[in-house]
Amino acid sequence: MGSLARRVLVTSDTERKRLERALHDGAQQRLVAATTTLGLALRKLEAGEDGAQQLAEEAADELRRCVEDLRDLAREIYPTVLAERGLASALNDLARRAPGPVELRDVPATRLPEDVELAAYLVVSEALAALADGAEASVSADATDGRLVVEVHGAALRGEQLARLWERVEVLHGSIESGPDEGAPFVRASLPVVID
Numbered sequence: 333m334g335s336l337a338r339r340v341l342v343t344s345d346t347e348r349k350r351l352e353r354a355l356h357d358g359a360q361q362r363l364v365a366a367t368t369t370l371g372l373a374l375r376k377l378e379a380g381e382d383g384a385q386q387l388a389e390e391a392a393d394e395l396r397r398c399v400e401d402l403r404d405l406a407r408e409i410y411p412t413v414l415a416e417r418g419l420a421s422a423l424n425d426l427a428r429r430a431p432g433p434v435e436l437r438d439v440p441a442t443r444l445p446e447d448v449e450l451a452a453y454l455v456v457s458e459a460l461a462a463l464a465d466g467a468e469a470s471v472s473a474d475a476t477d478g479r480l481v482v483e484v485h486g487a488a489l490r491g492e493q494l495a496r497l498w499e500r501v502e503v504l505h506g507s508i509e510s511g512p513d514e515g516a517p518f519v520r521a522s523l524p525v526v527i528d
Contacts, residue, residue: 354405362398366391411453418442419449423456423471430460435470444480448523451500452482455508458493459484459519480523488517497521 373387414422420439427434443449456471463469469486489497489510501508506523 351405354401358401359398359405362394362401366394366398369394410450414449414453415446419444419452419473422449422453423473426453426457426460427471430469431463431465432467432469434460434468437470437472438474439471440473440475440480442475444475444525447504448480448525451497451504451506451523452480452521454500455482455497455519455521456484458489458497459487459510462487462489462493475525478525480525482519482521482523484519485516487519488512489519 369387369391373384373391376382376384376387411422411425413425418441420441423436423439427436444452452473456473460469460471463486467486469484471482471484473480473482475481494508494510498508501521501523504523506521508519508521510519511517
């Protein structure tokens with residue numbers, strides 16, 4: 333097995349384990365808490381005791397947060413907006429949910445290969461998630477000369493985030509870098525676009 337194939341397998345296993353942890357530590361824990369709280373509410377209701385409504389409201393809050401956790405996780409696996417409407421809409425959605433104002437520039441309106449769109453989406457998603465509250469950023473995704481170059485200015489990635497994205501981008505024979513650019517943080521990924 334070649335080194336690239338081995339890295340693909342390792343990346344796949346690492347992602348699977350991370351998703352399992354996210355499910356266990358997020359949605360699963362919330363579901364257990366909501367189930368327990370609903371059980372207490374039912375017992376209070378059957379016994380005619382006060383507090384059943386408050387417990388039911390707490391369980392409903394847990395379930396709402398669980399749904400949000402699952403939606404976030406589903407977006408990370410393959411976002412619905414990306415699958416249905418493409419990269420421009422998906423990046424616009426990320427910009428809208430960012431902790432500060434984000435300017436979008438040069439995002440291609442045409443569809444690109446799924447693996448390229450997903451890699452670009454994940455790069456931007458990780459970069460915008462690293463922004464401090466209220467921080468400004470700009471995102472561009474320029475598709476020319478057989479490459480998609482995605483840049484996020486105003487955010488930087490390090491450690492596990494950058495390593496995880498590096499593996500995903502490298503599998504596509506692309507490159508990614510992050511650091512200060514004339515004092516300002518940036519993330520830049522270059523991905524070859526092969527359209528069959």
